[in-house]
Amino acid sequence: MPAHAAHHDDREIETLEEFDATVSARGTLAGFRVQAVDLTDRTRELLTTDTTGAVFLGCPMREEAAAKVRSGGALVFPPVPDLPFDPYRGLLYSPDDLFASLADGYESTPDARAHAWFQRTRGDRDVYASMLRAVHDDSVSDALDELLSGARVVGVMGGHAMLRGTPEYEGAARLGRELARSGLTVATGGGPGAMEAANLGAWAAPFDDGTLGEALRILAKAPRFAPSVTEWAAAAFEVRARWPRGGRSVGIPTWFYGHEPPNPFASHIAKYFANATREDGLLARSNAGVVFLPGAAGTLQEIFDNATPNYYESRGEPTPMVLVGRAHWTETLPAWPLLRSLARGRSMEARIALVDRIDEAPDALKRLGG
Template sequence: MTRPVALRAVLSAGVSLHGARIQDVDLGPYEADLLAREDLAGLVVLGGEVSDRLAHHLRLHGALVFPTDPTCPVNPYRATLYRPEELYDGMLDRGYASTPDALAYAWSREADQAHDVFVTLVRAIHDDSVSDALTEVLDGRRVVGVMGGHALLRGTPEYASAARLGHLLARAGDVVLTGGGPGAMEAANLGALAPDVPALDAALEALAAVPSFRPDVQAWAALALEVREGLLDEGPVRSVGVPTWFYGHEPPNVFGQGVAKYFSNALREDALLSRCTAGLVVLPGAAGTVQEIFQAVTPLYYAAEGVPVPPLVLVDETHWERTIPVLPALRALGAQRGLGASTHVVGTVEEAAALLAG
């Protein structure tokens, strides 16, 4: 995809635009140069700002110009991850229901659009664009996934433990990747973002004032945005969330430095789990967490002999052995495969972080 700097360089060098892709760029500053060009066959322009005059010229000379859906509350051709402030824009003035996050969920659920082929195309382009942006952010980094239940309350020892895990992983140089929602996911993203232990402790104490996103998402998110302002958000990315509008009842947490939010939960799950190349830590959870465990296990189970398998670390043996008996299945699957040697059960998040030390 062509970004503004690259586009300027291409135009200045006189390089052919045949087959080029221009994504989410305001073409106003480049209009005169593009109007002077006729080598445009195969050029694809995805969204951005394009005047009617320029769009006509591009199409006349063989380019494809993809419009957006004016009813879509978010930009389907975006070239970067979301920022938390972007998803919650306008909340303090008009309420959560008016935010891009809430409006995107409502748009995705409109019954009269369920079988609209153009809406389906727009959603698919959006999710593919988000995947590209996520790949760009994580390129060359050690990525550890942290999974866990959305119902975990702020102010509890379990929430603080998940936050410590995120902090330990990030201090070791890993990017902490979560499902981007509330509960254990929020805690791990928070811990990864916090610059030091005192800052993390202060954030945990402050957040306890609003334990859950139920019944008031606005109070939950507003407090988190306020706490986030007191945390350093500089240097390499270390905290990323990957939520989905499929679970519209779960608002995204604000402690990811980038948010890769998807319309398709299936694409979101694959985007999340396939990028946890340095390992996966699973905290206690329920159905959604169990689904993620087995989705992660499948490619590990079928990995070719001799291919390194990233560690899968489950925290709290009692939960995974008795409360939700996942461990017996994992042990059976891993008995004669590399998965078995890479599956670990630990009692504390400190043990989990130590196992994943790079």
């Protein structure tokens, strides 16, 4: 049961266990929001419980139950048929959710089918399709906020081009493991490359140090997600099957970049249709700071997306920013000189750092107050 279920001040019900507990303890559903819960076998409870002002979002129920709750003053938004995703989902995705049917090829998975639906509908100006995307993304944001309530979150940003089997990938994985072992919740963009490596490190955090090395050797058999996402993902699930119940971390990917599948090492996946919502949400929730590994346009954008609220922060509490790779951020993509110029004389000046090596990032983050 989600951690927030015991003190439901938000009056949301997102699992059948929460539904049963609420009906048993309170004897009423008045004013509650029931989200994506299959109530087909709860007809008696629905017929005998007050539902005044309740809202049922995508909850399958028998017709007599639906008629009763509507007549009792509730709103019922029925499940949407023939969609490869649930727009009303109450919980974040797991890797198993998105990669179900992987044995039949990645194209058969819910993740691939959701992307295909997005590609068909994104340009047709159909208000119904755009509404479904918006409802889905808002539901994901709500679930993400509930998951991260009270957590100290550190973002790890970096490019998708970093290959398994490289020293850079291993370094990013060790970074994720160290951050997770220090009590932080690692959050990434949820895709391949540096993002996967950081999620992998957090997943390996509860195990002995040798586990990560063994996992890296298995993953190196499928170094990139092209041309076969199926083989790339299968290698990750081989690792997960060998060492189940890994550490918690968050991946926040998007279907906007269809060529980037989500990585299977984030225990919780907040996948969005709208990339702008995803980018802003990832950075805004990284309350313990952000580590920026070498990357290209996407990572560069994230640096300045994060710098903007820090620049205008008036309470003296900007989030720490650590850029890894002096040559990359001063010569290849010279973001550091501009960032330092922006920070000069402002409170964010004491919260930014440039380091040469990835193993220096955790100490730099601590020095900056992360």
